[in-house]
Amino acid sequence: MIHVKDHDIVTPGELLSDEGNGSHGTYLEGTKVFSKYFGVIRIEPKGVGVQPLTSVYEPMEGDEVVGQITEVGGKYWVVDINAPYYTRLDVRDMNIRIDTNELDKYLDIGDLVYVRVFKIYPNHSADVSMRGTRYAKLPGRTTAKIDIMKLPRLIGKEGTMINIIKTETNCDMLVGQNGIVWINGEDYNKALALAAVNLVEKEYYNPNLMDKIKELLKNVRGKV
Amino acid sequence: MYEERFDKRKFDELRSIEAESGIIANAKGSARFRIGNTEAIAAVYGPQDVKPKHFEKVDRGIIMCKYDMMPFSVPDRAKPGFDRRDMEISEVITNALNRAVILEELPRSMIDVRVYVSQADAGTRCASLCAASIACADAGLPMRDLVAAVAAGKIGDSICLDLTKEEEDFHEGGATDVPIGFLPSKNEIVLLQLDGKVSREDLKKIIEIGKVGASKIYEIEKMALKRRFLNESES
Numbered sequence: 001m002i003h004v005k006d007h008d009i010v011t012p013g014e015l016l017s018d019e020g021n022g023s024h025g026t027y028l029e030g031t032k033v034f035s036k037y038f039g040v041i042r043i044e045p046k047g048v049g050v051q052p053l054t055s056v057y058e059p060m061e062g063d064e065v066v067g068q069i070t071e072v073g074g075k076y077w078v079v080d081i082n083a084p085y086y087t088r089l090d091v092r093d094m095n096i097r098i099d100t101n102e103l104d105k106y107l108d109i110g111d112l113v114y115v116r117v118f119k120i121y122p123n124h125s126a127d128v129s130m131r132g133t134r135y136a137k138l139p140g141r142t143t144a145k146i147d148i149m150k151l152p153r154l155i156g157k158e159g160t161m162i163n164i165i166k167t168e169t170n171c172d173m174l175v176g177q178n179g180i181v182w183i184n185g186e187d188y189n190k191a192l193a194l195a196a197v198n199l200v201e202k203e204y205y206n207p208n209l210m211d212k213i214k215e216l217l218k219n220v221r222g223k224v
Numbered sequence: 225m226y227e228e229r230f231d232k233r234k235f236d237e238l239r240s241i242e243a244e245s246g247i248i249a250n251a252k253g254s255a256r257f258r259i260g261n262t263e264a265i266a267a268v269y270g271p272q273d274v275k276p277k278h279f280e281k282v283d284r285g286i287i288m289c290k291y292d293m294m295p296f297s298v299p300d301r302a303k304p305g306f307d308r309r310d311m312e313i314s315e316v317i318t319n320a321l322n323r324a325v326i327l328e329e330l331p332r333s334m335i336d337v338r339v340y341v342s343q344a345d346a347g348t349r350c351a352s353l354c355a356a357s358i359a360c361a362d363a364g365l366p367m368r369d370l371v372a373a374v375a376a377g378k379i380g381d382s383i384c385l386d387l388t389k390e391e392e393d394f395h396e397g398g399a400t401d402v403p404i405g406f407l408p409s410k411n412e413i414v415l416l417q418l419d420g421k422v423s424r425e426d427l428k429k430i431i432e433i434g435k436v437g438a439s440k441i442y443e444i445e446k447m448a449l450k451r452r453f454l455n456e457s458e459s
Contacts, residue, residue, distance in 0.1 A: 013408075027368070056364070073352075084272050205453055
């Protein structure tokens with residue numbers, strides 16, 4: 001017997017079902033299924049699952065992420081990609097041949113990069129690569145952080161939400177799969193885009209979020 | 225003889241409780257828990273990389289808890305900083321949370337838990353543990369259950385739930401204080417300390433009354449997490 005309905009909000013330790021049909025985000029004790037996260041119920045044919053409301057980015061091979069250089073080593077850079085583990089960018093994984101004596105000429109501490117995660121080691125540390133035409137150093141240093149569970153909300157259906165923010169603020173934006181959003185443009189526009197991203201972060205559960213975002217962008221623009 | 229409580233409560237009645245989550249914007253998860261005149265604020269940061277590095281465990285994560293009393297929280301000024309009492313309480317909160325949080329799923333990482341007591345009137349370690357567990361759930365950590373904690377005890381001849389400072393200092397007949405941390409849906413005790421003298425039979429009664437009180441607190445903790453999202457969908 002399943003004790004919950006679809007889209008219910010549950011807390012850790014809540015009894016969900018007696019049939020042992022737990023999916024992701026649950027744990028089993030005998031045949032009893034308990035919730036593991038503070039999240040939303042998803043009832044699927046294979047069982048009952050819990051989608052957490054907040055989560056931490058865990059790197060996966062093939063993710064395209066925005067990162068910040070935090071350390072320059074002998075033949076590598078250390079990149080902060082918002083994961084709890086150590087991440088490296090090796091000189092061999094760049095498009096150009098680089099003189100190892102002057103690594104900081106190409107990427108210095110604090111620079112932002114758009115990279116792909118291409119290798120995860122058994123100790124969870126990751127290697128990222130800049131090989132390919134999609135990846136590059138990003139100009140400017142403005143980023144916004146958003147929880148990865150809220151990313152679909154920021155992007156919207158077929159990118160509607162992010163496109164509205166982009167066109168209304170005249171900013172270049174890049175959403176990494178790790179929840180870091182790179183923003184570039186004029187100072188005033190950047191602040192506006194940042195405010196919009198923060199509003200999504202704060203009110204992601206609001207069904208009328210799109211209207212609120214439109215209102216925010218219109219009102220601020222009208223006043224100046 | 226202690227026949228009527230100082231604040232006219234019943235012997236198995238809790239003080240008024242208030243709990244809310246998501247109060248600190250820069251923390252991953254946060255909570256405030258008030259029971260009577262005791263109030264604790266908790267913030268959770270992480271999972272993040274372990275510092276200092278030699279604390280790292282390859283198969284599981286670790287919890288680093290820091291409990292502190294604010295200088296204005298007690299009638300005599302509490303000296304700011306980490307003293308021996310803070311150390312002990314940080315340790316018992318860490319041990320209780322170790323049972324509640326599924327650390328095996330967070331290898332090589334650290335969870336930072338900060339608890340501050342802004343007002344103290346006995347039972348601060350229980351209030352801190354409640355606040356910390358709400359904050360952990362709010363931070364999206366995998367957990368087996370929320371921890372509900374409450375102090376029970378024996379004052380004079382009567383067994384009481386949720387002691388105040390006034391009752392802890394009761395002289396005639398002596399006062400015993402037993403803080404209990406409890407996982408209600410698992411029926412598992414994660415924190416049990418004893419301060420004073422008590423017989424074996426009485427201790428069993430005290431634990432029973434504590435479990436009943438903790439189950440009431442558990443419901444309030446659940447509401448504290450859910451309330452933010454329920455209100456929005458109704459309006």
